[in-house]
Amino acid sequence: MIRFSLRCGHGHEFESWFKDSAAHERMAAAGLVDCPVCGDTRISKALMAPAIRKTRGVKGRPAAEPVEAPAAKPPVPEPEAPRLAAGPMPAQMIALLQRMRSEVEKSCEYLGKDFAKEARRIHEGEAEPRGIYGEATETETEALREDGIEVARLPWVPRADG
Numbered sequence: 001m002i003r004f005s006l007r008c009g010h011g012h013e014f015e016s017w018f019k020d021s022a023a024h025e026r027m028a029a030a031g032l033v034d035c036p037v038c039g040d041t042r043i044s045k046a047l048m049a050p051a052i053r054k055t056r057g058v059k060g061r062p063a064a065e066p067v068e069a070p071a072a073k074p075p076v077p078e079p080e081a082p083r084l085a086a087g088p089m090p091a092q093m094i095a096l097l098q099r100m101r102s103e104v105e106k107s108c109e110y111l112g113k114d115f116a117k118e119a120r121r122i123h124e125g126e127a128e129p130r131g132i133y134g135e136a137t138e139t140e141t142e143a144l145r146e147d148g149i150e151v152a153r154l155p156w157v158p159r160a161d162g
């Protein structure tokens with residue numbers, strides 16, 4: 001596991017764990033990494049810290065630390081397109097989504113079925129601009145997008161605490 005300090009296009013900094021840097025690149029390319037504060041998917045790496053792992057050094061010689069150099073050049077896109085399997089989600093992705101869920105619940109107002117209506121009112125300046133979330137049907141989501149109102153759909157995973 002590797003921890004990335006990430007920064008969104010609006011300058012929010014947050015941290016995320018990934019299996020390795022390739023996993024991070026794949027998720028970022030698929031738009032699965034976004035800012036927990038504003039939902040921006042233009043995420044760049046601030047710095048990375050390899051997970052602490054027990055090193056078993058050979059006596060008399062310092063253990064060789066696996067070092068991941070910070071990316072000095074733009075990441076090379078992998079030849080294979082990211083594949084999102086329909087099967088069970090990897091535990092780390094569930095953990096990430098759980099974190100996103102708790103961030104959304106903390107910082108946004110829940111509107112349930114009124115979500116689409118309120119999103120439109122905010123867009124039209126009739127309601128106070130703020131982060132909201134709730135449920136919307138496929139048709140409502142499409143209609144919002146057609147009117148230039150950005151909505152993000154999150155796979156809603158069960159909470160970490162129950």
Ligand SMILES: [Zn+2]
Pocket residue numbers: 008009010011012035036037038039040
């Ligand atoms: Zn942000």
